Amino acid sequence: MSRDELYQQIKSYLVDVFEVPADKVTPDARLYEDLDLDSIDAVDLIVKLQDLTDQKFKPDDFKSARTVADVADRVDAMMKAQA
């Protein structure tokens, strides 16, 4: 899965699962401040990404991720490290 496909998939999760208005989801949108996610949502999102990529992530893997693009980058990097 390419980095761009990952981003699109994360975007569709945010819209479908977390009720974020589609026009608010941009690469630079901050998860907590702009998209109104909370820490439980973050855990739920990580679980979704695990199901998607068949990998195991720890919440700490995403500690420094603040924006949607950060999340895509993190997942992309971890998939590449695994491959």
Added chain:
Amino acid sequence: MLDRLGRIYRILGTGFFFAILFGGGAAIAAIAFPIVGLTTRDPRLRRERNQYIIHLLFRSYIGSMRLMRLAFFDYRGLDKLRDAPGRMVIANHPSLLDVVMLMALMPRAQCIVKQSLWESPYLGRLVRGAGYISNALPTEQLIEACRQSIDDKTCLIVFPEGTRTTPGEPMRLQRGFANVALMLGLDIQLVTITCTPPTLLKGQKWYAIPPRRPVFRVDVGEMLSVKHMLNDHGRPLAARKLVRMVSAYYEDKLANG
């Protein structure tokens, strides 16, 4: 003149009660908790006893405020609290006295506490010693602590606003309570608290007492069952829906009584 005397009496009385709340809380944390700790090995039993001591402290606190006529307390639907153990009890949060009133009414209450209170130099020891739950815990530990509270058949008190309502602003609920309730399949007992005239609000000094003696009303209202809400939606969506339902409930309650 009488009015003025009455006001001075209430300022002194309110100050006295604040001193007792903080002083008494600190004394219990420093004296009673260590005694319980020495005599009770089992952590669950220890937590239960410490929380019961706080219940007694708060009950006598409200009782003496009532006796000294510093405030009136108007309780409605209290019989519904008999079934509250093992449930989540949520309330709006207009005043500093809310948790004191709720814990005075429930002998076995667990509570999710905001981080600033957890670390408070005055009440922090009391809050930590009682074994309440910090809202800054990592998600999994927070859920586990809530599950424990329900398994122990305590009332799990949560103020979904996370802190006292900012006067003049609309109530804003956080979603944590909804996710916890859905994850654990809890029943939610809704409680509405009002104070007229308003006093002990967020950002208000304790001595800014109202012109009349305040009436605190605790109205134990509907019980919400959330289990069925997961039938049609994933939990994140269901939690958002639940937050909207509860917000609408409180908006209506606070507007129409």
